[in-house]
Amino acid sequence: MPIVQDLAKRNVMPVICGGTNYYIESLLWNVLVSAKGNDDDAKTTLEPVNKKSKIQEDESHLSNEELHSKLKSVDPERAKDLHPNDRRKILRSLQVFKEEGKLHSEILQDQKKDGKGGILGGGLRFPISQLAILWVQCEQGVLEERCDKRVDKMLSAGLLAEMQDFHKNVNEQRERAAADYTVGIFQSIGFKEFHSYLLLSPEEQEGPEGQRMFQEGKEQMMLATRQYARKQKRWIRQRFLRGDRECPPVYGLDATQPSLWDSKVFQPAVDLIQTWIDGGDLSPFTALPPNERAYSYEESRQMFFCDVCDMHIQGRLSFDGHIKSRKHQKRKKKLQIHQIPSSTLSDT
Numbered sequence: 001m002p003i004v005q006d007l008a009k010r011n012v013m014p015v016i017c018g019g020t021n022y023y024i025e026s027l028l029w030n031v032l033v034s035a036k037g038n039d040d041d042a043k044t045t046l047e048p049v050n051k052k053s054k055i056q057e058d059e060s061h062l063s064n065e066e067l068h069s070k071l072k073s074v075d076p077e078r079a080k081d082l083h084p085n086d087r088r089k090i091l092r093s094l095q096v097f098k099e100e101g102k103l104h105s106e107i108l109q110d111q112k113k114d115g116k117g118g119i120l121g122g123g124l125r126f127p128i129s130q131l132a133i134l135w136v137q138c139e140q141g142v143l144e145e146r147c148d149k150r151v152d153k154m155l156s157a158g159l160l161a162e163m164q165d166f167h168k169n170v171n172e173q174r175e176r177a178a179a180d181y182t183v184g185i186f187q188s189i190g191f192k193e194f195h196s197y198l199l200l201s202p203e204e205q206e207g208p209e210g211q212r213m214f215q216e217g218k219e220q221m222m223l224a225t226r227q228y229a230r231k232q233k234r235w236i237r238q239r240f241l242r243g244d245r246e247c248p249p250v251y252g253l254d255a256t257q258p259s260l261w262d263s264k265v266f267q268p269a270v271d272l273i274q275t276w277i278d279g280g281d282l283s284p285f286t287a288l289p290p291n292e293r294a295y296s297y298e299e300s301r302q303m304f305f306c307d308v309c310d311m312h313i314q315g316r317l318s319f320d321g322h323i324k325s326r327k328h329q330k331r332k333k334k335l336q337i338h339q340i341p342s343s344t345l346s347d348t
Contacts, residue, residue, distance in 0.1 A: 001027070013277065021235055028131065028248070030122030033096055033107050059091060070094065077105035081301055083314050118245040119297045131248035132276065133240060134269055135288070138256040140230075147225040151218065154190075160214075163190060167198045189228060193220040238300075241291040249287035308332045 004027075007014045016027065026032050059067060067090045072079035078093045093104040100107065108121065116123025124131065138146070186192070194217040197205065204210045240250055251272060253265045272285045295317065304319040305312055309331050313319045322328055 013273075021232060021239070024133075025239060028124060028126070029117060029120070030111055030125055031117070031120065033100070033104065059094065064090075067091065067094075075103045075105050078103065078108075080303055081105075083303065083312050085312075116246040118242055119301070120239060120242070120245060123246045124248070128246060128248055132272070133248055133250040134253055134272075135236065135240075135250055136253050136255050136265060138254065142256050143229055144226045147229050148222045151222045151225055155218065159190060160194070163194060163198060189224045190221055193217045193224060237291045238294055241288060242294040243290040243292055244294065247290070251285060252288050308335060 004014045004016075016024065019027075059070070062070070064085050064087050067087060068079060068082070068084040071082070071090050071093055074097055075093060079090075082089050082093070084090075096102075096104040096107065111117065111122035112119075114123045191198075194214075197210065197213040197217050200210050200213065205214070236250075239245075240247055251269075253269060255261065255265050257264070268285075272282070275282055275285070295315070298316045300315045300317065302316060303312055303314055304316065306319070306322060306328065309322070309328055313322050
């Protein structure tokens with residue numbers, strides 16, 4: 001933010017390339033909870049994701065249910081939005097309350113007061129006329145093929161050896177227990193998929209069973225990568241193209257055929273930005289339309305409880321899907337079969 005502000009003062013156009021979608025969103029929209037302190041710069045400060053906070057250390061012995069219950073007693077509104085198993089977010093909300101002296105739900109509600117961010121937070125940090133997003137896209141089939149090739153390339157480049165070294169140096173102290181795949185480096189795709197393989201000795205890894213586990217881990221990593229890519233696309237459409245949120249124009253660039261990169265991606269982007277700088281007519285450059293089917297709070301964030309399966313589910317869409325699922329129907333039927341009529345119950 002200080003760099004962007006300095007460039008703006010010198011009338012230099014900042015170009016932000018890459019980074020996760022969360023990073024881009026937090027840069028463009030006011031969606032972060034400020035770090036300790038009241039100065040404006042603090043609002044753009046993020047804590048290192050791998051560094052445990054004091055609250056995380058103090059509450060590490062509590063179960064997920066106990067943590068959620070504690071948050072519910074402190075900030076019931078925030079607790080309603082979080083799944084009891086979402087340990088990381090629950091700890092974060094407790095940390096916000098402890099450090100800021102204000103409920104996390106109240107801070108998030110304050111962000112929404114300008115009415116420009118919809119259900120997602122505050123509005124844009126910068127004038128919308130100064131912003132544009134260039135989204136490099138490709139056809140779904142091509143994207144998934146590239147995801148698979150990317151996994152092969154990462155493995156060839158030494159990913160497995162890197163994970164083995166990390167597992168040996170850090171994870172052995174866990175006495176072969178499962179790692180927490182919700183925090184730090186363990187969130188990365190690969191650790192969870194190869195966990196069983198990494199627990200084997202070098203001799204076991206070379207054997208038939210080890211090779212089978214390796215192949216299974218590779219296939220699971222490819223699947224997880226493809227799923228993550230699809231999730232990213234949905235995420236962009238749900239957050240960068242919302243009709244109920246102040247959003248800058250998003251221009252799609254087709255990178256399906258690498259041989260056409262210059263004509264389909266590079267030159268259109270250059271022409272667009274040059275026209276922008278010159279103050280020219282941007283109508284020939286068609287921005288992607290708003291997503292008229294962006295999920296509502298109830299559809300995507302509200303928590304629901306299935307008393308048949310005894311589980312919490314986030315979002316009406318997921319809950320409706322669960323109710324229709326074979327697992328739920330089977331469980332429901334089983335309970336009905338074994339249900340004892342109330343008239344047969346004794347006083348005891």
